[in-house]
Amino acid sequence: xxxxxxxLKLFPTLFGICLLSFFVIRFIPGDPVxxxxxxxxxxxxxxxxxxxxxxxxxxxxxxxxxxxxxxxKGDLGKSIITGKSIISEFFSRFPATLELSLFAMxxxxxxGIPLGILAAVNRGTFWDYFLMSGSLIGYSMPIFWWxxxxxxxFSVNLGITPVSxxxxxxxxxxxxTNFILIDSLQREVISQDGFGPFISALKxxxxxxxxxxxxxxxxxxxxxxxxxxEVLDEEYIKTAKAKGQTNFKIVFKHALKNALIxxxxxxxxxLGSLITGAILTETIFSWPGIGKWIVASVNQRDYPAxxxxxxxxxxxxxxxNRSIDILYYWVNPRLR
Amino acid sequence: MNxxxxxLLTLSTPLLAADQNLIYCSEGSPVxxxxxxxxxxxxxxxxxxxxxxxxxxFKEGTTEVIPSLADSxxxxxxxxxxxxxxxKNVKFHTTKYFTPTRNLNADDVIFSFNRQxxxxxxxxxxxGGIYEYFQSMEMDKLIKSVEKIDQYKIKITLSQPxxxxxxxxxxxxxxxxxxxxxEKLIKEKNKDEIDQSPIGTGPFIFINYSKDNLIRFKGNINxxxxxxxxxxxxxxxxxDANVRFQKLRAGECHFIxxxxxxxxPIIKGDKKFIVLEGPGLNVAYLALNTSKTPFDxxxxxxxxxxxxxxxxxxxxxxxxNAIVAKNPIPPTIWSYNNKIEDYDYNPKKSLxxxxxxxLEKGFETEIWTLxxxxxxxxxxxxxxxxxxxxxxxxxxxxxxVTYDWGTYLAKANKGEHQMIQMGWxxxxxxxxxxxxxxLSCQAVKTGSNYARWCNKEFNxxxxxxxxxxxxxxxxxxxxKAQEVFKKDAPWVTLAHSTVYRAMSPQVKGYKISPLGxxxxxxxxxx
Numbered sequence: 046x047x048x049x050x051x052x053l054k055l056f057p058t059l060f061g062i063c064l065l066s067f068f069v070i071r072f073i074p075g076d077p078v079x080x081x082x083x084x085x086x087x088x089x090x091x092x093x094x095x096x097x098x099x100x101x102x103x104x105x106x107x108x109x110x111x112x113x114x115x116x117x118k119g120d121l122g123k124s125i126i127t128g129k130s131i132i133s134e135f136f137s138r139f140p141a142t143l144e145l146s147l148f149a150m151x152x153x154x155x156x157g158i159p160l161g162i163l164a165a166v167n168r169g170t171f172w173d174y175f176l177m178s179g180s181l182i183g184y185s186m187p188i189f190w191w192x193x194x195x196x197x198x199f200s201v202n203l204g205i206t207p208v209s210x211x212x213x214x215x216x217x218x219x220x221x222t223n224f225i226l227i228d229s230l231q232r233e234v235i236s237q238d239g240f241g242p243f244i245s246a247l248k249x250x251x252x253x254x255x256x257x258x259x260x261x262x263x264x265x266x267x268x269x270x271x272x273x274x275e276v277l278d279e280e281y282i283k284t285a286k287a288k289g290q291t292n293f294k295i296v297f298k299h300a301l302k303n304a305l306i307x308x309x310x311x312x313x314x315x316l317g318s319l320i321t322g323a324i325l326t327e328t329i330f331s332w333p334g335i336g337k338w339i340v341a342s343v344n345q346r347d348y349p350a351x352x353x354x355x356x357x358x359x360x361x362x363x364x365x366n367r368s369i370d371i372l373y374y375w376v377n378p379r380l381r
Numbered sequence: 382m383n384x385x386x387x388x389l390l391t392l393s394t395p396l397l398a399a400d401q402n403l404i405y406c407s408e409g410s411p412v413x414x415x416x417x418x419x420x421x422x423x424x425x426x427x428x429x430x431x432x433x434x435x436x437x438x439f440k441e442g443t444t445e446v447i448p449s450l451a452d453s454x455x456x457x458x459x460x461x462x463x464x465x466x467x468x469k470n471v472k473f474h475t476t477k478y479f480t481p482t483r484n485l486n487a488d489d490v491i492f493s494f495n496r497q498x499x500x501x502x503x504x505x506x507x508x509g510g511i512y513e514y515f516q517s518m519e520m521d522k523l524i525k526s527v528e529k530i531d532q533y534k535i536k537i538t539l540s541q542p543x544x545x546x547x548x549x550x551x552x553x554x555x556x557x558x559x560x561x562x563x564e565k566l567i568k569e570k571n572k573d574e575i576d577q578s579p580i581g582t583g584p585f586i587f588i589n590y591s592k593d594n595l596i597r598f599k600g601n602i603n604x605x606x607x608x609x610x611x612x613x614x615x616x617x618x619x620x621d622a623n624v625r626f627q628k629l630r631a632g633e634c635h636f637i638x639x640x641x642x643x644x645x646p647i648i649k650g651d652k653k654f655i656v657l658e659g660p661g662l663n664v665a666y667l668a669l670n671t672s673k674t675p676f677d678x679x680x681x682x683x684x685x686x687x688x689x690x691x692x693x694x695x696x697x698x699x700x701x702n703a704i705v706a707k708n709p710i711p712p713t714i715w716s717y718n719n720k721i722e723d724y725d726y727n728p729k730k731s732l733x734x735x736x737x738x739x740l741e742k743g744f745e746t747e748i749w750t751l752x753x754x755x756x757x758x759x760x761x762x763x764x765x766x767x768x769x770x771x772x773x774x775x776x777x778x779x780x781x782v783t784y785d786w787g788t789y790l791a792k793a794n795k796g797e798h799q800m801i802q803m804g805w806x807x808x809x810x811x812x813x814x815x816x817x818x819x820l821s822c823q824a825v826k827t828g829s830n831y832a833r834w835c836n837k838e839f840n841x842x843x844x845x846x847x848x849x850x851x852x853x854x855x856x857x858x859x860x861k862a863q864e865v866f867k868k869d870a871p872w873v874t875l876a877h878s879t880v881y882r883a884m885s886p887q888v889k890g891y892k893i894s895p896l897g898x899x900x901x902x903x904x905x906x907x
Contacts, residue, residue, distance in 0.1 A: 075787030079794075081420075081513070089827070091516050098509045126412055128508050128573070137592055193623060200631045208628045214404055214595050214615045217588070331619045333593035341410075346787060 051367060058363055059356070063116060066355035067109055070348055077101070077125050077346035099125055101348075112352065121353035126345055131353035135335060139357075140223035141211065142334030145326065146319045148250050149258035154312065157262040158305075161269020166296060168274060176266065183263035188322060192256040192329035199252060206251050209331040213245040226250075257326040261315050268311050272304040279303075313369050317362040401600075401612040403888070403906055405899065406619045406634035410593045414579040416553035417497055417515070418508045422897055426638075427616060429553035430900040431598055432474070432581035436465050436490065436535075437551045441900055442892030444662075444714070444810025446547045450485060450557055450582065451535075460542035460850055465490075467533040472603045473559045474586040478578050481561055485582055487529040492560040494527045504563060507572045514554035514808075542848045544855055548809040553898075557582065584609045584902040593618055610890075610905035629654065629883060635906060636884040636891070638899065642700045642759060648883050659893035660713045661880040662807035663757040664706050664815065667748070667768070667873040668831035670799050680738035682870040684731040685800075686724040688775045689768055689873055698764045699878060706874035708863050710815045713895045714807065715852075716859035721867050723874075731775040743776025749793065749801040750783045756897070757804035757878050764802065764875075794828030803831050810896060812859045816843045820866065834871035 078095050096102045100111065115122055121131035164176040200208040211225045212218065216238060221228050228234070229242035276282065277300055285295050323336030335354060342350035411427035412419045419425065438449035448454065451465035471485035496504040497512040498521050515521060523546065525538045539546065549555065562580040566572050579587050582605070585598035596616040602608040617634055619625045622641035626648065628634045640648055640656075648654050669676040669685060676682060691705045707723035710716070735741055748768055751761025758764065765781045772779045779800070784792060793801055807814050817824070822840045824830035839862050846858035866872075882893055890904045 073785075075785045076791050077787070079791045080787040091511070091513065095509075095511050098511060128413070128576075134592075193627075196624065196627050201627050204631065208631045208633050209619060209624055210617060210633075211594060214597075214617050214633075215402060215613075217597065220591065329621055329624060331594070331617070331621070331624065333591065333618075337593060337620075 048371065051371060055363060055367065059360060062356055062359040062363075063113065063352070064109075066352045066359075067112060070343070070346070070351050071105065073346075075346045077348060080346055081125070116356070121356065122349035124342075124350045125347045126342075126350070131349050132357075134338070134350065135354060135357055137220075137223060138333060138335045138338050141225070141332060142320070142323050142327070142336060144224050144226065145250065145253055145257060145332060145334060146316065146323060148254040149319065149322070149326075150261065150312065150316065152254050152258035153261035153265050153315075156258075157265030158269050158308065160262075161266040162273055162296060162301065164266070164270045165273035165277065166292075173270075177270065180263040180266045183259045184267075186259060188256055188260070188325040189329055191259060192252070192326060195252045195256055196329075207245075207249050209249075209329070211246060211249050211332065212242060213249075216242040216245060218242060253326050253330040253332055256329065257319070257322045260322060261312075261319070264311065264315070265308060268308050269304065272307050273300060276300045276304045310369075313365065316365060320358060401610055401906055402615065403611045403613070403636065403901060403904060404615045404617055404634045405901070406625045406628050406637040407596075407616045408618075408622075408625070408638050409620055410618055411590075411596070413508065413576040414587060414590070415508075415558070415576040416556050417493070417512055417558075418576055420513050425553045426899050427596055428579060428581075429556060430583065430898055430902070431585040431614065432579045432583045432587055433553075433556035433558075434471075434582050435551055435553075435555045435557060436467075437547055439551050439810070439894075439896065441903065442894060444548070444895055446551050449551075450490075456547075458850075460544070460546075460848075461539050463537045463539075463546070464530070465535045465537070467535065468605055469533055471582050471605045473562065473582055474580050474601060476578075476580065476586060476588075478574075479559075479562050479565065479580050481559065481580075483561060485557070485559075486532045487535050489557055489560045490535050491527055491529055492563060493555075493557045494524070496558070497521070497554075498524060503567060504572060504575065508576055512554070514552065518549055518552075520549065542850070544847055544849055544852075545809070545811040545813040548811040548814075552809050585611075585614050604902075606902070609902050611901060614901055626883070629885065632885075635888050636882065636899075638882060639756075640881055640883045642702055645700070645702065645881065653886070655884050655886050655888075657882045657884070657891070657893045658702075659880050659895060660704070660711060661756060661878045662711055662713060662810065662895045662897065663804060664709060664711055664877055665703075665755075665757040665802070665804040665875040666706070666709070667875060668798075668801050668803050669871060669873070670796060670801070670831070670833055671871055672796060672833040673799055675738065675740060675744060676799065678738045679869065680734045681740065683724065684734035684738070684775065685772070685777075686870050686873050687727045687734065688731040688777070689771050689875075690726045691873075691875055692726070694764055694767055695876055697767065698758070698760050699876060702881070703876040703878040706877050707867075709820060709866055709872065709874060710812050710859075710863070711807070711877040714810060714812055714815070716812045716856040716863075718860040718863040720860075721863060724870070728771075728774050735775060735777075741776075743778065745778045745780070747782045747799045748772075748779045749789065749798045750781050751802045751804075752783045752789055753786050755804055756806055756880070757876070758802060759878075761802050793831055796828075796831075796833050798831070801831055806897065808896070812855075813843070813847055816859065816862060816866075817847070820871070832871035834869070836865060836869055836871075839865040839869070 078092060123130055124134055160176050164173045167173050196208050199206040218228050218234055221231060225246045229246045234242055282295060282300055285299050320336060323334055324340050326332060327334045327337040339354045409423040411424040413424060414428040414432060416425055416429045434449045436449060436451040437446050440447045450467060450471060452468045454463060454465045456463055467487060473481040473485060475481060495502045497515040499505060523539055523543055525540045528536045530536050559580045563575055566574055584601050584604045586601050588597040588599055590596045595618060598614040600609045600612050619628060622639060625637040626640050626644045629637050649656050669682050671677055695701060695703050695705055707721055708718055748765050750765030751758050769779050769781060805815060805819055818829055820830055820834060821843060822835035825833050825835050842858050842862040846855045849855045849858060880897060887907045888904060889907055894900060
């Protein structure tokens with residue numbers, strides 16, 4: 046019953062997303078038909094015909110009505126630019142973004158947490174200042190600049206990583222899941238090229254992962270530090286120290302467990318904001334994901350693509366957050 | 382130690398395979414693989430000269446029209462009827478999704494025309510039923526009929542003579558598709574695929590497209606002109622110009638489109654790369670809205686022409702990657718009138734002219750600056766600021782105005798501007814494609830004559846040039862038209878920008894196209 050209630054509450058939120066994404070893009074000046082026609086000027090007849098074929102000649106409320114009825118039927122419309130279904134356009138690109146986001150998140154956690162602990166344990170020392178100012182730099186680094194710097198160093202000067210793309214272009218892999226790491230392990234691919242494609246895909250992930258994961262890593266490191274400092278001041282830690290426990294045990298067994306709770310919350314919230322990072326990272330590293338797609342759609346005023354893209358991403362973020370809420374409820378009986 | 386070595390080895394970037402694979406780092410994703418339904422250069426590069434051919438084509442590296450799928454053609458004396466004799470040995474591509482059972486014939490040509498001009502054609506509405514090029518070049522009104530004389534002979538009758546017709550036929554949107562494939566797709570109820578999984582007759586066969594990532598082609602061993610040397614052609618989609626250059630440096634592409642102007646000195650100075658440059662088939666201009674005061678006065682228009690320091694713009698905005706424009710057509714186009722003298726930079730003269738017009742105290746106005754980078758103008762805003770400063774010297778207070786691109790075009794089409802930065806990239810190398818589209822009286826109505834300048838003498842000259850039979854006459858008429866244009870000064874012609882391509886020295890046989898296309902038919906990797 047509780048679950049049902051929670052999920053029923055999703056509908057107003059999703060309706061709000063539909064409403065906002067539909068109207069906000071229409072409030073931005075710019076006519077998609079004019080953009081398609083460019084400097085060519087236009088024959089009013091061609092203009093009117095184009096507008097009609099895109100359904101943009103209808104009054105705005107009818108357009109919204111048509112859109113909503115489509116959404117209920119699971120049809121988000123077709124892209125103005127490519128004429129393809131929005132759902133297929135989105136989900137053919139989404140795995141690329143998800144794959145990169147997951148790697149970036151793992152990178153941020155694996156480096157961010159230990160660095161935060163190191164700074165907390167050495168509070169007030171050189172290491173603390175060094176790591177925290179480093180994380181401040183990491184946090185304020187513009188992704189496009191950082192990405193280009195990584196390319197110059199690792200790809201051009203050292204020649205150890207590829208510049209951009211998802212896999213060496215000479216490998217031909219039939220898409221199956223669109224997760225390149227999975228697709229490159231298909232039986233046919235391995236029998237033809239061995240593990241070459243898989244290794245190539247991993248190599249292509251290195252730089253985008255670093256570029257995209259740096260800001261979350263900096264945030265996690267700072268969060269871990271402050272959370273650890275708080276926990277390390279708790280009475281039970283002092284008790285553990287008085288009992289003669291080793292520092293290692295105190296930090297990793299007693300303190301970290303409790304310090305992790307806020308970090309996990311932040312990590313969950315950060316997954317949504319990773320999309321913002323994806324937009325820049327994907328552009329620099331020619332990563333064929335949804336960040337790049339949505340930006341291109343906004344520039345071309347591809348209304349259905351923007352509406353559909355925002356709606357799907359919004360739904361996913363809301364669902365993830367709602368699932369976390371439920372998880373809390375499960376874990377912490379006081380919330381019930 | 383061994384593990385470490387293995388790790389380093391697997392990390393090192395693979396060298397480009399020498400086995401005649403050409404990797405071309407392109408700038409964007411194609412909209413579709415059918416030039417009939419697309420208008421952008423990116424889509425055109427990805428399909429027009431890889432997958433398809435036309436009845437006639439432009440000779441590589443020029444704007445000269447030569448036979449292609451038609452090995453010969455006759456034009457009637459009145460220039461109203463064109464008869465094309467098709468080649469008999471042209472095979473359509475065999476792919477995973479289609480195996481042709483016959484060679485190209487007249488039915489394929491008729492189908493390709495009819496898809497665009499016949500509203501009852503089953504494919505007319507596929508993709509929305511908009512054939513922007515076909516319609517905006519008024520081919521639907523120009524072509525009266527397309528008839529099959531026999532399997533390999535086609536007769537096209539026009540409603541009036543049009544000297545640019547052959548050049549129009551060589552443009553990407555007149556590509557020839559396979560009727561047999563179209564019929565197969567109708568049976569499979571999958572008509573939309575015609576524009577996404579293409580079948581053509583061109584030098585490269587489409588293998589796959591990974592969205593926003595890469596396009597893969599293989600060389601067509603049955604190509605009627607002989608198989609291309611490249612076995613595999615890969616378009617690696619890399620939108621960022623800096624990254625494209627880094628990929629060239631790292632050996633991940635052989636060839637890059639449009640290097641960033643700021644990278645050009647580095648690329649040019651490095652012997653590891655070759656930079657090709659060619660005059661762009663474009664013009665950047667400042668249109669003066671002659672339907673509004675005070676731009677209806679010739680003296681004011683001349684004053685502005687003398688007030689703007691174009692050489693300074695070429696240095697600061699184009700970083701010297703352009704030449705000053707004096708005519709509305711670029712010098713690569715035949716009939717370019719080189720005798721015309723440009724208005725010199727002379728603020729004193731401008732002041733005198735303003736005095737003559739009764740505006741010695743100057744006036745307030747607006748300059749609309751281009752909101753986005755275009756091939757003909759890399760930085761509209763900065764150019765606007767320089768223009769503002771130049772005009773201030775003669776007492777004209779110009780406010781800079783801009784809108785996002787869509788709004789800019791929509792408002793400009795309605796003539797809401799006073800002075801506006803605009804430009805044009807030619808499609809087919811014919812002067813008509815500039816002068817008629819941008820300066821005819823008809824174009825005032827359609828909106829693309831941004832100066833809203835309708836001069837009877839000029840208009841008659843360019844209309845007569847369209848129906849003139851002899852090329853010599855056309856040249857004469859267009860040259861006279863350019864004189865009329867210069868005298869009446871509806872624009873300040875600004876620049877013709879240069880087109881650049883950078884490549885590895887391994888790449889041989891590439892010719893830069895004045896039309897901006899990248900053609901790899903005769904390219905090979907050494």
